[in-house]
Structure formats: structure tokens, C-alpha cells
Amino acid sequence: MKSDEIKEAALKFFTIHGYEGASLSQIAEDVGMKKQSIYAHFKGKDDLFLQVLHDAKETELSSKLEYFSSIDSSHPEKDLYGFLQLVIDLFQKNEQLKFWLRISFFPPAHLQKDIDMEVIDIEEKVQGILENKFQEWMDAKLIIAPSAKIPTYAFLGVVDSILIELVYGNDEHRLLEKLNASWRVFWRGISHH
């Protein structure tokens, strides 16, 4: 399908240069066609962008949901650290998460509404799942916390900090050191010892 090729190229340039910085001629040239031909597949730049956005959202959401349904949920230390590694993995081998990060941080103003909806949707779902897991682990005395919300937010914070390091992306060694440090302090912060 040609429209998939276009979306693939669009994803690349939107990720590198942002919405305003990416041009249809660039994208078309990358596919091997003229920019006018894009209009045979998409209604315009906004339509192309929103479809790329939707695909990226689906990929990210399903990846995370799949992870949570694959774990047995009885080993928080392994399960949580595994999630951090999943995020790193997704980011490094999947262009879509980079795109997702960029445009959720700094959306083009005239599409903010559409983007926010998708962002909030993922956010709520992941947060809900995490909160349930933490509650189970607290009930099973596997971790210690004043309420399930605390470790949930704190863990989401660790995820965010890893994402920032991935966005900077210049230093693999530094990434692993920050992952290690954040994880160790976080785990000590919620575990018995």
C-alpha cells in the first residue's frame, strides 16, 4: 500500500522536524513521488498528520497493554523494571514512540485539541492499570506505600525521566546510569528493607 509508505516517511520527518518543520515535498521526495500525489491518499497535511498520530497512539497503547497482560504480577521488582526496559526498547526500535513524545510535548497549536484527547486516553489507561497493580502488591505486602497513588505517580515519574534521557539521546552510557540510579532509589523507596 502506497499510503503506508507515505505515512512512514511522514512519521520520520514529523519526528525530526516537527509539524511545521516537515514539508510535504520532503515527504513525497522520500517516497519517490511529487507532493501533489499525496493528495490522492490524504486530504491534506493535517489529515496525514492525524493519521500518523492515530497509528502511533495505537502502537504505543497496545504495546503497553500487551506487556501488562503478559506479566504474572507477583514480582513487582521484575515487572516494573521490565516495563522500564520495554519503554527503552520501544523508543529505540520504534520511530512511532519518538514521534509520539515530540508531538505530545509540543503539539501544533491548531491540532492541540485532537492530540490532547489521544494523550489523555493513553495516560489514564496506563495509570489505571499501574494503580491496580500497586494496590495488589501493597495488599500482598510486597511493597510498602501510604497509598497506591504514591508509587504510581512516582513510577510514572521514573518513566518520564527515562524518556527525557532518550529524547536527548546522545549518550547510551548516561541513559543506563540514570536508569540504574532512578530505579535503585525508587525501589528502595517502596520496598521493605
Add this chain to the structure above:
Amino acid sequence: MKSDEIKEAALKFFTIHGYEGASLSQIAEDVGMKKQSIYAHFKGKDDLFLQVLHDAKETELSSKLEYFSSIDSSHPEKDLYGFLQLVIDLFQKNEQLKFWLRISFFPPAHLQKDIDMEVIDIEEKVQGILENKFQEWMDAKLIIAPSAKIPTYAFLGVVDSILIELVYGNDEHRLLEKLNASWRVFWRGISHH
């Protein structure tokens, strides 16, 4: 000074729309002049951008350095939490930190070199200071950690996660909850108890 007004407007639009999305005519109109007049004060868009960048960097760096030299360094819990509040404060009442965040995350490709230099400079200085502080606190048995690097990186992670929440910026309540959660878990992670 008129060039300050121009930089102020430029800062605003660069922050909202990014480098590519901000136009000189927008900026000029905001100041109340024609875009061509900008060239009496700056060599061009890049020059304007880089000067705004430099100012933002100076502001952010000096704010943080000033904070570290103002604390007495004997109460890590207060000093560290105070730094988090400083970051929130800077972000909320200072346009320059928002600008700094956006362009350090996603710099315009042709200026990446110049930007990276400034970013790394701040990063190294703040990290160096923090590492020294943590070492002192470890020596004084005020906190516990395997090495000074661990709490340093972990704390920088907490800062980053707060910054992300500030970038999303839609929910003050959520920000405070994430701050509270990340901080509590972090502090439990490095303190005796």
C-alpha cells in the same frame, strides 16, 4: 531598548511554536513594527534565536547557581525539595525556562551543535554541584547511598519528571500530586528510616 522587546516577543513565539513555526512577521507585529525592522537589530532569524537562547541559558544557569550558593547545605531534605520548588517557580513565572526546555528537547536541526553546547554546559555544572552536595551529605550520614552518583542521577530524574508535568501543563493538581509522590519515594529511597 527595542532589541530587548524583540527578544521578548521572539522568546514567546519560539516557545509556543518552535523555531520553524515562529515567523519574524509574527514577532514584529507583537512588538509593533514591520518584520524588516528586526534586521536593524539582528543579523537574521538565526542570530535572533541564538541570542534568545543565550539569554535563556544565562538566566536558568544563574538561577540555579544562586540557589545552591544560598542554602546552608546541612539539611538535604529541605534543600532538595526547595530546588524542586525553585524549578516549578522558574518554569511558571519565567518564559525562558519553557523556551529552554522546548529547544533543548527538539532543537532545529541546523543549530543543534550550538544548542547542545549550551545544554551540556548547564547540565555538567548542575550535576557537578549536586554530586558534591550528595557526597557531603553521605559523609555526614544524613543520607544513605552506594555512591554520590546514584542519588544525583535519581534526583535529576525527579527534576526531569516534574519538568515533563510542567510541559504538559494542563493540570496544576496533578503536578502537585506527582511532585509529592516522586519526592516522598525518592526521599525514602535515600534516607535512613
Add this chain to the structure above:
DNA sequence: AGATAACTGACGAACGTTCGTTAAAGAGGT
């Protein structure tokens, strides 16, 4: 099977608009 009609995808050309930039002319203050 063969002719005809409809659809698909890509194209060159051009639209109006905006971009960053340069040059020359005019205004204001010292």
C-alpha cells in the same frame, strides 16, 4: 472474449500566501 465505462494513482502547472532577506528612502534626535 471484446468493447466500454469507471476508478486509481501520479503528474505538470499554477494558485495565492508566506517565508527570510536585502536595498533604498524617510523620520527623529543630537
Add this chain to the structure above:
DNA sequence: ACCTCTTTAACGAACGTTCGTCAGTTATCT
């Protein structure tokens, strides 16, 4: 008169978008 700043005017280039066209494929009907 000189310098600083602003304006008007104009530039080539690029932007997203629309148009008409045309080759190639697919579907329909006799």
C-alpha cells in the same frame, strides 16, 4: 549634517493546495 531606527518596496524561494490531464488497472455489460 550625522547617526540610529523605521518604513516601503521588492526579491527569490518555499509553503500547502487545487486543477486538469493522462496512463494504467479494474469492473461491467453485450
